[in-house]
Amino acid sequence: DQQVKQNSPSLSVQEGRISILNCDYTNSMFDYFLWYKKYPAEGPTFLISISSIKDKNEDGRFTVFLNKSAKHLSLHIVPSQPGDSAVYFCAASWVRDFGGNKLVFGAGTILRVKS
């Protein structure tokens, strides 16, 4: 079953405008959420994370919002730049009793920022 879903396969945004990427999850055990950015033929690069005890985390142009009741999170990029064009993955995890927190990923959203 798909526990983390990114329902928009792609998004196109004009340079300077806001990009909003969405993610939904089903597993109530998840307590840590991350966004990664990926270019072709490279590994995912960490962008920003949020713990379930918070509803917002901000880092420069990137802000992540978490709505636990709706099991929904979103990534806002303001302002969007052409270099932001990539695939964005939402991931979720929880810490096991034996340690470790395997990540469960969504299928990704392709962001294209047009100049």
Added chain:
Amino acid sequence: DTGVSQDPRHKITKRGQNVTFRCDPISEHNRLYWYRQTLGQGPEFLTYFQNEAQLEKSRLLSDRFSAERPKGSFSTLEIQRTEQGDSAMYLCASSLGVGQETQYFGPGTRLLVL
């Protein structure tokens, strides 16, 4: 650069051959993860090491797959008797080893089985 490294970056092999991939995590990181990514999908968890102990394996990890982390530093992932369905990007990630934490990924090994 002291990030996660993986070798080789690309591997082409014939069906039935064995392949081995290596991952060197960030030096102070105790936890090491392997993931597999196929086209159009997000990475899927394969296995996890805490130091040299393999603590979790996915049901995706068939008996043809084996992973080791002999001294708690680098790790290897071996696939025996490769099949065309094994073609994917194999990603390694590491993390410090404390509670909720961020995993940092290597560049991946792209495997193509002909």
